[in-house]
Amino acid sequence: MASAFDYAPAPESRSVVDIAPSYGLFIDGEFVDAADGKVFKTVSPSTEEVLSEVAQAGSEDVDRAVKAARKAFEKWSALPGPERAKYLFRIARIIQERSRELAVLETLDNGKPIKETRDADLPLVAAHFFYYAGWADKLEHAGFGASPKPLGVAGQVIPWNFPLLMLAWKIAPALATGNTVVLKPAETTPLSALFFADICRQAGLPRGVVNILPGYGDTGAALVAHPDVDKVAFTGSTAVGKEIARTVAGTRKKVTLELGGKGANIVFDDAPIDQAVEGIVNGIFFNQGQVCCAGSRLLVQESIQDELLDSLKRRLSTLRLGDPLDKNTDIGAINSAEQLSRITSLVEKGAAEGAEPWSPECELPSSGYWFAPTLFTNVTQAHTIARDEIFGPVLSVLTFRTPDEAVAKANNTQYGLSAGIWTEKGSRILAVANKLRAGVVWSNTFNKFDPTSPFGGYKESGFGREGGRHGLEAYLDV
Amino acid sequence: MPTTASAAHPLTDVTASDSTLRRFLHGLPGVDAVGLEARAASLGTRSIKTTAKAYAIDLAISMVDLTTLEGADTPGKVRALGAKAARPDPTDRTTPATAAVCVYPDMVPVAKEAVAGSGVKVASVATAFPAGRAALDVKLADVRDAVAAGADEVDMVIDRGAFLSGRYMKVYDEIVAVREVCGTAARLKVIFETGELSTYDNIRRASWLGMLAGADFIKTSTGKVAVNATPANTLLMLEAVRDFRAQTGIQVGVKPAGGIRTSKDAIKFLVVVNETAGEDWLDNHWFRFGASSLLNDLLMQRQKLATGRYSGPDYVTVD
Numbered sequence: 202m203a204s205a206f207d208y209a210p211a212p213e214s215r216s217v218v219d220i221a222p223s224y225g226l227f228i229d230g231e232f233v234d235a236a237d238g239k240v241f242k243t244v245s246p247s248t249e250e251v252l253s254e255v256a257q258a259g260s261e262d263v264d265r266a267v268k269a270a271r272k273a274f275e276k277w278s279a280l281p282g283p284e285r286a287k288y289l290f291r292i293a294r295i296i297q298e299r300s301r302e303l304a305v306l307e308t309l310d311n312g313k314p315i316k317e318t319r320d321a322d323l324p325l326v327a328a329h330f331f332y333y334a335g336w337a338d339k340l341e342h343a344g345f346g347a348s349p350k351p352l353g354v355a356g357q358v359i360p361w362n363f364p365l366l367m368l369a370w371k372i373a374p375a376l377a378t379g380n381t382v383v384l385k386p387a388e389t390t391p392l393s394a395l396f397f398a399d400i401c402r403q404a405g406l407p408r409g410v411v412n413i414l415p416g417y418g419d420t421g422a423a424l425v426a427h428p429d430v431d432k433v434a435f436t437g438s439t440a441v442g443k444e445i446a447r448t449v450a451g452t453r454k455k456v457t458l459e460l461g462g463k464g465a466n467i468v469f470d471d472a473p474i475d476q477a478v479e480g481i482v483n484g485i486f487f488n489q490g491q492v493c494c495a496g497s498r499l500l501v502q503e504s505i506q507d508e509l510l511d512s513l514k515r516r517l518s519t520l521r522l523g524d525p526l527d528k529n530t531d532i533g534a535i536n537s538a539e540q541l542s543r544i545t546s547l548v549e550k551g552a553a554e555g556a557e558p559w560s561p562e563c564e565l566p567s568s569g570y571w572f573a574p575t576l577f578t579n580v581t582q583a584h585t586i587a588r589d590e591i592f593g594p595v596l597s598v599l600t601f602r603t604p605d606e607a608v609a610k611a612n613n614t615q616y617g618l619s620a621g622i623w624t625e626k627g628s629r630i631l632a633v634a635n636k637l638r639a640g641v642v643w644s645n646t647f648n649k650f651d652p653t654s655p656f657g658g659y660k661e662s663g664f665g666r667e668g669g670r671h672g673l674e675a676y677l678d679v
Numbered sequence: 680m681p682t683t684a685s686a687a688h689p690l691t692d693v694t695a696s697d698s699t700l701r702r703f704l705h706g707l708p709g710v711d712a713v714g715l716e717a718r719a720a721s722l723g724t725r726s727i728k729t730t731a732k733a734y735a736i737d738l739a740i741s742m743v744d745l746t747t748l749e750g751a752d753t754p755g756k757v758r759a760l761g762a763k764a765a766r767p768d769p770t771d772r773t774t775p776a777t778a779a780v781c782v783y784p785d786m787v788p789v790a791k792e793a794v795a796g797s798g799v800k801v802a803s804v805a806t807a808f809p810a811g812r813a814a815l816d817v818k819l820a821d822v823r824d825a826v827a828a829g830a831d832e833v834d835m836v837i838d839r840g841a842f843l844s845g846r847y848m849k850v851y852d853e854i855v856a857v858r859e860v861c862g863t864a865a866r867l868k869v870i871f872e873t874g875e876l877s878t879y880d881n882i883r884r885a886s887w888l889g890m891l892a893g894a895d896f897i898k899t900s901t902g903k904v905a906v907n908a909t910p911a912n913t914l915l916m917l918e919a920v921r922d923f924r925a926q927t928g929i930q931v932g933v934k935p936a937g938g939i940r941t942s943k944d945a946i947k948f949l950v951v952v953n954e955t956a957g958e959d960w961l962d963n964h965w966f967r968f969g970a971s972s973l974l975n976d977l978l979m980q981r982q983k984l985a986t987g988r989y990s991g992p993d994y995v996t997v998d
Contacts, residue, residue, distance in 0.1 A: 206734065206953045206961055211726035316724065475918050476714030511925075519954050528726035625709040645711045 211528040213315045218306045220392065223254040226262055226415065227398035229269035230408030236261040241417075243391055246312030247525050247534040247569040255391050258414035260423040263383070266412040267429050270354040270381040273409030278351045278379035282338030289334035289376060291404040296327045299400070303393060305526070307365055310392045312534030312570070313488050314525045321487075325650055326369040329668075332652035333373035336673060340378060343670055349677040351379035352455060353431030358421040358445075359394075360437045361387035361536050362491040362592075367436050368394055370667045372411060373652075378676040380432065383412045385424055387437075389537045391415035422448070430454060432676065436493070439590075439616075439661050457665025457675045459493065459657060461590040462618030465611035466496030466647060467633065469604070470505045472623035476645065478512045481596070484621060484647035486520065486574050489535055490594040493662070494619035496647050498587060499576075500607050503600045510578065510598065517574050518561040535570040535593065544572050544593030551577050551586035556597070582613055590616070604629065608636045617659025621647045640666075688927035694891055697848040704847060704887060710879035710915060719910035722954055723947045732946065736981050737775050739945040739973075740767060742963045744802055744934070746781040746971050747998075748809075748902070754789045757782055759998050761793025768978050768995065771985065777974065778963040779832060783808075784821060787828035802832035802868070806857060809872075809901035811836035815853060822860045833861050834868040836901060837885065839875045847888055854892035868896035868934055874906030882912055886919035896932035902969060907937025910951055917955040933960065936969025942980040945973055 223240070225232035239257040244250060258266070277285070296303065303326075304318035311318075340349050355375045359367040364386055375382050386394035398413045414420055418441070425433050425445050435445050436459040449456050466484050468477050484496025501509050525533035535541045552558050556577040565571040576596040580587050586597045601607040611620055620639040622630050634642040640658045643649060650656070655671035657663060665675050693703035727735055745764045747756060760780050768774040779800035782790050790801045803825035807813035813821075822833055835857050841849040854869055861867045869889040873882050889897045897916055900907040913935040920931045933956070939945055945968060952960050960966050978995045 206738070206949060206958060207731060208725065208727060209729045209731040211728045320724065472708065473711040473714065474708040476711040476718070479714055479718050528724075625711075645714060 208529050210524070212524065213305055213308075213526045213528060215305060215309070215526065218302045218309070220253050220306070220309070223256075224392070224395045224415075225256045226258050226266070227395065227411070227413040228262065228266045229273075229412065230402065232398070235259055236265070241388065241415075243310060243389065245309050245569075246389075246536050247566070249568050252309060253392065255395070255415045258385070258416040258420045262414060263420065263423040263427055266383045266414055267354055267356070267424075267427050269409035270383050270412055271429055273407055274351075274353055274381045277381055277407060277410050280379070282340060285377060285379065286334045286337035288404055288406050289330050289337060289373065292400060292406070293327050293330035293334060295400050295403055296323070296330060300324075300327065303365060303396060306396060307393050308525045308533070310390045311361065311364060312525055312536055314530040314533040315528055316530065317488060322363060322366050325652070326365050329366075329369040329373045329652045333377035336374075336670075337377040340673065340677070343673050345674060345677050345679040349378070349679055352676060352678055353380060354429060355380045355382050355432040355434060355676065356424040356427060356430040357382060357384040357434045358424065358437065359384065359386055361390040362488055362493070364390040365393040365397065368397060370436075370672075371434050374667070374672045375434075375676050376410065378673055380676050381410045383414060383424060383430070385414050385416055385421045388415070388417045425449065432456070434675065435459070442663060455675070457657075457667070458663035459665070459667065460661060460663040461592075461616055462493045462495065462658065462662050463498060463588065463590055463614045463616045464494055464496045464619035464621070464639065465498045465500050465614075465637075466621040467500045467601075467607045467611060467623065468502065468505070468509060469607075469622075469624040469626075469629065470502040471625045472505075473625060473645065474505070474509060474512060477509070477623040478516050480621060480623065480645070480647040481513060482516055482520070485596045486532060486594050487648050489532060489572070491536060491540070491592050492648065494641060494648065494656075495592075496619065496621050497591060497596060498611075499596055499598045500601050500610055501598060502607075503602050506600055513576065514559065514561070517576070520561065520574055522563055522571070522573065523566060532574060532594065535572050538570055540592065541570040541572060544591055544595065547586060547589060547591045547593075548575060548595055551580075551584060551595075551597070554584050554586075556580045556584055556586060582610060588614065604633060608633060612636075612638045615661045618662035619643070688929060690891060690927055694851060700847050700851065700888075701845070704884040707883055707887060710883055712879050715879055715915060716911045719914045719951065722914070722950050723910060725947075725950045727946050727950070733984050735946045735949050736942060736977050736984070738961065739942070739949060739968065740977050740981070741775040741778060742966055743777040743968050743970060743974050743977075744779045744781045744936075745777045745974060746902070746969060748781070748783060748804060752783065752786055754786070756998065757786045757789045758793045761790050761799070763974075763996055763998060764799045765794055765797035767974060768981070770994075771982070774978070774981065778967055781834065781969070784825040784828060784830070787825055787830045791829045800831040801829065802834055803828075803830040804834045804836075804901075806835040808834070808836050809903040811838050812840070815856060818853070819856060819860055822857050826861060826865050830865050832866045832868060833857070834870055834898060836870045836872060837889070839872055842876065842881070842885060842888075847884075851888055851892045854889060854894065858893040866895040867893070868898045868932075869894040870898045870901055870936070872901055872904060873899045873908075873912045874904045879912070879915055882915055883919055886916050887923065890919070890923045890929070890931050894931060896934050896967070898934040898936055898969065900937045902937030908935030908939055908969070910947055913948060914951050914955055917952060917960070920960070921956045930959065930965065932965040932967065934967040934969055939968055939970040940972050940976065942973075942977050945970075945977065
């Protein structure tokens with residue numbers, strides 16, 4: 202009775218999801234083996250347990266899938282908008298009905314906490330399909346001409362940090378505008394895309410409209426380079442994005458790229474401190490910081506630095522790290538051994554360059570890929586950890602004295618995806634937001650997403666917008 | 680454990696004049712309503728199971744201020760309430776007693792007798808509860824009555840009119856005066872009636888004002904208005920006591936009151952305490968629930984955990 206309030210474990214049931222021992226590629230409405238018979242294993246990052254064996258698409262499979270999508274395009278693009286909308290609404294409703302299953306699946310395959318897949322990912326996935334279903338019959342009113350036409354076959358490559366959500370961002374607008382799709386999920390997280398293939402069949406979606414090709418980077422490269430692909434959409438690292446840009450340069454292909462980021466989260470001295478602390482935590486520790494728009498650089502006004510850091514450290518001490526299927530877990534596993542070693546080496550570099558790391562007392566599980574939430578103080582713009590994207594639960598804390606200095610430091614990066622402003626003064630929010638070179642600027646909040654709101658970057662964070670009315674443009678001949 | 684606020688602390692200067700007090704209260708960090716409510720909602724999604732739930736239910740029972748504040752109160756009703764507070768579930772003697780019974784001043788002697796020897800405290804609302812619209816002399820007389828009758832705790836209401844018109848010093852002086860009457864005999868709970876303060880910024884200012892004036896507890900509401908305790912306003916007050924202790928070394932208790940009816944809700948509040956102020960507040964000396972109908976739901980949930988079956992309202996006493 203006298204002991205502290207230790208929460209008992211509250212694990213979500215694994216039995217709600219039935220993972221088959223092996224999966225094929227999804228081409229022309231069928232699950233098929235890879236032409237060369239290659240397979241790879243997908244593991245659960247929190248336990249390193251093998252979840253399933255998945256067919257690995259080669260260039261021959263890419264060709265088959267693109268052909269299937271090309272053939273399906275004729276009928277799909279000719280369907281009246283309201284008909285396409287019906288399929289999308291149906292998919293959205295099936296996602297809602299199966300959301301618990303998909304949330305557990307995503308947590309197993311990705312390592313992120315069930316709290317996030319259940320409360321953030323899945324509701325947003327369904328919302329994107331609902332939102333773009335609503336546009337399917339109103340394209341002539343979207344501001345892109347009287348009868349905007351689809352582009353054709355879209356080749357889409359998505360990352361492992363939000364596997365199903367990134368799929369929704371790509372597939373929903375593509376289908377709503379009458380395109381057909383060949384999508385390559387990331388090699389560490391292919392399962393939810395394959396479950397989505399099953400949902401397409403459940404919804405009665407015509408064959409070939411959506412094709413899913415699990416595989417590694419070479420599969421993605423083959424898809425991007427395929428001559429019969431009309432549109433390339435990519436979310437992932439800046440290095441790969443540059444390669445894609447080189448591949449499609451000089452072709453007729455349209456391309457949108459959502460790449461890395463190094464978001465500045467600016468806290469002024471008149472900020473609502475307690476809420477700013479929550480926003481900083483959400484900005485960098487949501488999905489273990491494996492978020493391209495993470496607020497990974499905290500810019501705090503010098504006068505409140507000590508107070509804010511004390512509050513932040515106290516708050517970090519309450520974060521719960523562990524089994525991602527436990528409903529009380531705040532911080533899950535890092536997605537892969539490779540990513541973990543990248544984070545580790547950047548953090549070592551930060552310490553070697555003179556920044557001071559701090560982590561709360563935190564026991565890491567013995568198996569799986571884990572990294573304790575970490576913040577660095579004494580960071581300057583010249584430090585590697587203030588410039589390179591770490592893509593992990595690591596926050597760099599910098600200070601500023603005046604709003605001009607805050608803006609200059611925030612913009613002094615090769616990226617430009619997101620930023621945050623914390624102040625009680627409305628005029629300051631508007632003045633600073635106007636000067637920030639970032640695709641999204643959140644004020645007194647962070648990491649909020651909505652299908653109606655466009656998302657995309659400046660500079661090396663890419664180009665093109667996803668979401669909202671703007672997201673339609675990337676899939677229309679305008 | 681300090682039970683009484685000490686007069687001297689690093690913030691004593693801010694109450695030197697009307698203007699220093701105003702500057703201090705208006706210099707507190709603002710509250711972003713959307714962010715505050717989102718944080719409270721996210722804490723509400725903590726899943727509390729098995730051993731943690733059993734612990735939380737017993738803790739919540741021990742934190743209840745069992746209350747009757749009706750014009751129709753009789754000595755018989757108050758005696759029944761006292762018996763229930765001392766032994767909430769006669770079928771299971773392992774059930775902890777509640778923290779206190781809370782009554783009007785004229786019922787304090789009856790309540791004292793009813794809980795004698797049980798460890799249950801007697802709290803009394805005073806200061807022209809619930810409106811607080813009386814002259815200071817009248818309010819102080821009310822408190823004096825309660826303390827003289829043996830009240831262990833006094834629940835006072837602040838003058839919301841004075842607070843909303845910016846006369847912070849008047850509110851401060853009244854609390855200080857009531858604190859003096861309470862002396863060492865009674866702990867003082869200061870009720871803000873958060874539903875009438877309207878903004879979260881006001882609730883934060885009121886919390887600091889109450890603590891500066893020597894409150895032992897800060898309490899959300901009287902339970903007599905439409906909006907009473909919520910996870911968000913309780914979270915905000917817990918941040919205030921946490922920050923106040925960090926600056927002055929003085930620990931102050933928190934009491935959400937009104938509208939908390941189910942075990943599930945009560946456990947959510949405990950989660951908010953645990954993750955905001957921390958485990959130092961997870962004790963009925965520092966945290967209370969001003970909620971009467973809550974107790975029976977806690978008892979029914981407790982029986983369910985013990986037997987594996989739901990009982991029903993007739994398996995717990997009506998009062």
